[in-house]
Amino acid sequence: MQKSKSTLIGNRRQFLATAGAAMVAAPFVGKGTAWAAGKTLNISTYTSVQGEYIAKQVIPSFEKQFDCKVVQRQSTTLPTISVLRTEKASPTLSVAMMDDIGIPIAKGDGLIAKLPADKMPNLQNAYSRFIYEDGFGVAFAVCKSSPWYNSSVITKPMTSWNDLWDESLRGRLLLPSAKLTQSIMLLAMAASIATGKPVSEAQHQLSDGWARMKELRPNVQTMYEATGTAILQVAQGQADVAGPDLSKSMMAYIDRGATITMMSPKEGSFAGVNAMTLTANAPEPDLGAAFLDKMLSTEVQAGLAEMTYAAPPVRGVTISKKVMDVIPTSEEDLAKLHMLDWNIVNPQRAEIIDMFNQIFG
Amino acid sequence: MTMNRFSTFVFVVATALILVFLIAPLLVVVSLSFSQNLLATFPPKGFTFDWYAQVIAQEDFQRSFKTSALLAVASTFMSLMLATPAALALNRGILPGAAIVETVLLSPMILPILIAGLALTQFTSSIGLHSTMGNLFIGHTLITLPYVLRTVTASLKQLDHSLEEAASTLGASSMTIFWLITIPQIMPGLVAGCIFSFMISFDDFSLSFWLSNTETEPLPVFLHNKMASVFDPSIATMSSLMIAVGVIVVLLIERIVGLRKAMGV
Numbered sequence: 165m166q167k168s169k170s171t172l173i174g175n176r177r178q179f180l181a182t183a184g185a186a187m188v189a190a191p192f193v194g195k196g197t198a199w200a201a202g203k204t205l206n207i208s209t210y211t212s213v214q215g216e217y218i219a220k221q222v223i224p225s226f227e228k229q230f231d232c233k234v235v236q237r238q239s240t241t242l243p244t245i246s247v248l249r250t251e252k253a254s255p256t257l258s259v260a261m262m263d264d265i266g267i268p269i270a271k272g273d274g275l276i277a278k279l280p281a282d283k284m285p286n287l288q289n290a291y292s293r294f295i296y297e298d299g300f301g302v303a304f305a306v307c308k309s310s311p312w313y314n315s316s317v318i319t320k321p322m323t324s325w326n327d328l329w330d331e332s333l334r335g336r337l338l339l340p341s342a343k344l345t346q347s348i349m350l351l352a353m354a355a356s357i358a359t360g361k362p363v364s365e366a367q368h369q370l371s372d373g374w375a376r377m378k379e380l381r382p383n384v385q386t387m388y389e390a391t392g393t394a395i396l397q398v399a400q401g402q403a404d405v406a407g408p409d410l411s412k413s414m415m416a417y418i419d420r421g422a423t424i425t426m427m428s429p430k431e432g433s434f435a436g437v438n439a440m441t442l443t444a445n446a447p448e449p450d451l452g453a454a455f456l457d458k459m460l461s462t463e464v465q466a467g468l469a470e471m472t473y474a475a476p477p478v479r480g481v482t483i484s485k486k487v488m489d490v491i492p493t494s495e496e497d498l499a500k501l502h503m504l505d506w507n508i509v510n511p512q513r514a515e516i517i518d519m520f521n522q523i524f525g
Numbered sequence: 526m527t528m529n530r531f532s533t534f535v536f537v538v539a540t541a542l543i544l545v546f547l548i549a550p551l552l553v554v555v556s557l558s559f560s561q562n563l564l565a566t567f568p569p570k571g572f573t574f575d576w577y578a579q580v581i582a583q584e585d586f587q588r589s590f591k592t593s594a595l596l597a598v599a600s601t602f603m604s605l606m607l608a609t610p611a612a613l614a615l616n617r618g619i620l621p622g623a624a625i626v627e628t629v630l631l632s633p634m635i636l637p638i639l640i641a642g643l644a645l646t647q648f649t650s651s652i653g654l655h656s657t658m659g660n661l662f663i664g665h666t667l668i669t670l671p672y673v674l675r676t677v678t679a680s681l682k683q684l685d686h687s688l689e690e691a692a693s694t695l696g697a698s699s700m701t702i703f704w705l706i707t708i709p710q711i712m713p714g715l716v717a718g719c720i721f722s723f724m725i726s727f728d729d730f731s732l733s734f735w736l737s738n739t740e741t742e743p744l745p746v747f748l749h750n751k752m753a754s755v756f757d758p759s760i761a762t763m764s765s766l767m768i769a770v771g772v773i774v775v776l777l778i779e780r781i782v783g784l785r786k787a788m789g790v
Contacts, residue, residue, distance in 0.1 A: 206738075211753035219739055235657075236739045238750050247735070250647035256655060392756040400566050416755040420563040 342520030680714025
């Protein structure tokens with residue numbers, strides 16, 4: 165009974181929020197789409213399954229809806245920021261997708277603009293936890309990030325981050341390169357294990373994790389930059405364990421029969437957040453906002469989740485059990501994923517890369 | 526005599542080992558392209574042409590292949606048009622500051638291409654040049670030109686100037702001398718430059734990464750993006766097709782001019 169009441173309240177709140185958003189957006193939406201006809205929108209997206217989904221599903225539908233042309237570049241966070249920097253005076257991109265780690269950097273450099281909530285009615289549905297830097301970026305997919313292992317070799321399920329330090333894994337562990345964001349997650353977990361504090365607190369004292377990281381050295385076979393090749397190495401038995409890395413990278417391989425299992429550690433997994441931004445002085449700010457809004461729509465979010473095994477950071481999206489078995493999808497469960505404060509981590513990044521290279525290089 | 530036999534044996538074994546070292550990785554890639562596995566795991570299992578059928582039928586792949594081929598031919602042609610007169614001018618010693626000009630023209634060989642690509646992105650953006658194919662063409666010409674310049678310059682150093690002088694004395698015009706005397710003598714350099722230029726352009730990832738988009742996407746960038754999704758034997762198939770292009774170019778050169786001649790050996 166209580167549950168149905170809360171559902172009712174939830175529904176009512178959701179209705180009010182949606183209605184409010186619709187009203188706020190009315191002037192923009194009321195213009196129809198004729199204003200966009202014949203325009204060209206340049207966007208930078210991720211590569212991989214996400215990039216493919218956007219290319220094959222989202223863009224054709226958006227072009228049809230707005231009678232416009234969308235030109236897509238597939239890239240990753242740092243190259244995208246580099247392009248935004250080089251084109252700062254005369255940007256070609258209107259939309260840039262990047263990890264949450266990149267948003268404070270892009271905002272600090274004046275490369276991105278505040279998202280226009282009045283032109284993005286679906287922004288109201290995004291969980292507030294996944295709106296960044298006072299509305300300069302919003303997540304569109306949240307992956308689980310944890311280590312993975314060859315389940316035909318390691319038959320007893322690995323349940324803790326501490327298992328990575330196990331003596332039985334001497335020379336059998338692949339770590340993500342220091343250049344990859346996932347390496348910071350491992351360091352944060354090492355700091356958490358070393359200090360006994362939760363990750364949210366331990367991230368303020370990352371340097372306390374180095375002693376524990378040094379203890380990991382005998383287990384490390386090598387560091388990888390391409391997740392795909394690391395997955396194949398583990399699947400082929402050249403290594404037993406690897407990561408942490410993102411669920412969106414793993415699942416395509418698992419679906420094709422790779423005998424790898426993503427760990428669900430008792431200490432928790434990290435959130436790998438894919439976000440999107442509107443560039444500062446965007447050539448097509450309104451069309452860019454419309455595209456971002458489309459990305460947050462329940463229809464796109466549901467398709468994206470099914471295709472990439474990433475949780476939608478917006479309300480009201482129906483997800484299959486298959487996806488829910490891999491990643492948490494409710495707001496409460498997503499809140500349990502560890503999220504690092506990049507404003508704390510980013511200033512230390514160069515130093516962290518140096519230390520990683522000193523220990524594992 | 527025994528010593529000679531021993532040296533020959535060492536030479537043959539060393540050459541064979543070097544060949545294995547160079548070719549083995551390519552053979553692994555090619556073998557994976559026939560695998561029945563759903564993932565590009567080694568050793569391959571079974572034998573199938575399905576990946577080839579699948580890849581060749583893929584519209585995205587066809588588009589990228591055509592983009593790369595067109596870009597390689599166009600940039601090679603432009604490099605030839607620019608580098609040949611440049612090499613002649615530099616070689617004849619009629620250009621003031623020739624050493625500086627030569628260094629500038631060869632500089633794309635020294636600079637990291639990734640950085641050159643980013644710089645070019647900034648340049649094209651600042652002058653409002655937004656044609657993706659146009660920008661790729663400029664970029665590829667920039668990185669292939671030094672190769673043609675180097676090989677043509679090397680050929681010009683072996684040029685027998687007395688033949689040109691004789692032709693001139695007999696009343697031949699400059700253009701006639703150029704076409705009938707100079708070009709045939711530097712042909713190996715021109716051909717070698719074209720081979721290098723074509724292959725550098727066709728295989729380029731570093732520069733194309735910055736300048737392309739999904740509509741105009743050279744093959745190496747397409748391959749890179751595909752690998753980010755899932756590393757299945759279709760990636761090995763595309764790589765094998767790229768290797769095949771390289772082999773075909775070399776065989777054509779051997780057939781048309783002869784490799785030794787083309788390389789100026």
